[in-house]
Amino acid sequence: MSDSLERLYQAVIAARDLDPATSRTARLFQRGPSKMAKKLAEEAIEVVIDAVNGKTDAVVRESADLLYNLTVLWAAAGVKPEDVWREMERREDLLGIAEKMPKAVKAPKTAPGKLPKTTPTPALRRRIVALEGHSIQKRR
Numbered sequence: 001m002s003d004s005l006e007r008l009y010q011a012v013i014a015a016r017d018l019d020p021a022t023s024r025t026a027r028l029f030q031r032g033p034s035k036m037a038k039k040l041a042e043e044a045i046e047v048v049i050d051a052v053n054g055k056t057d058a059v060v061r062e063s064a065d066l067l068y069n070l071t072v073l074w075a076a077a078g079v080k081p082e083d084v085w086r087e088m089e090r091r092e093d094l095l096g097i098a099e100k101m102p103k104a105v106k107a108p109k110t111a112p113g114k115l116p117k118t119t120p121t122p123a124l125r126r127r128i129v130a131l132e133g134h135s136i137q138k139r140r
């Protein structure tokens with residue numbers, strides 16, 4: 001899938017300078033990030049609605065539109081697909097998809113004039129168990 005997305009990203013970059021009258025992508029670049037963001041949000045909502053209504057084929061089609069609009073926004077934001085793949089690999093290295101840390105219980109009172117402790121006390125940290133075949137690596 002990443003190959004398709006990378007080819008699409010290159011096509012979007014190439015289309016950026018085409019005539020907006022004939023190229024939707026060029027038109028999106030001409031109208032700017034807020035229009036791109038609006039289209040991306042619209043597609044995301046269309047995916048959600050079709051998924052909730054069990055319209056699998058429509059979810060596939062709208063997901064392709066969503067990915068197109070996402071690559072356009074990436075290009076406008078100066079994000080490359082490999083930037084996203086690197087982040088996903090970083091999270092995978094951290095034992096699968098990074099889970100949200102548990103909500104910290106009420107932190108101990110801070111003495112007046114002292115800075116509150118920002119890192120959760122050891123008791124608040126969730127015990128990390130390495131996934132099978134993974135070694136626990138320090139967060140990069």
Ligand SMILES: N=c1c2ncn([C@@H]3O[C@H](COP(=O)(O)OP(=O)(O)OP(=O)(O)O)[C@@H](O)[C@H]3O)c2ncn1[C@@H]1O[C@H](COP(=O)(O)O)[C@@H](O)[C@H]1O
Pocket residue numbers: 008011012015018022023024025026039042064065068
């Ligand atoms: N992959 C896509 C792609 N996927 C989806 N879309 C467009 O995004 C639309 C989906 O968004 P909407 O549902 O909002 O479409 P719409 O409601 O018809 O459009 P609006 O009313 O919002 O204007 C589709 O109808 C397509 O026109 C795409 N448009 C272009 N590409 C590729 O982008 C590259 C550049 O193409 P041009 O933009 O045509 O130069 C080429 O490689 C294309 O294949």
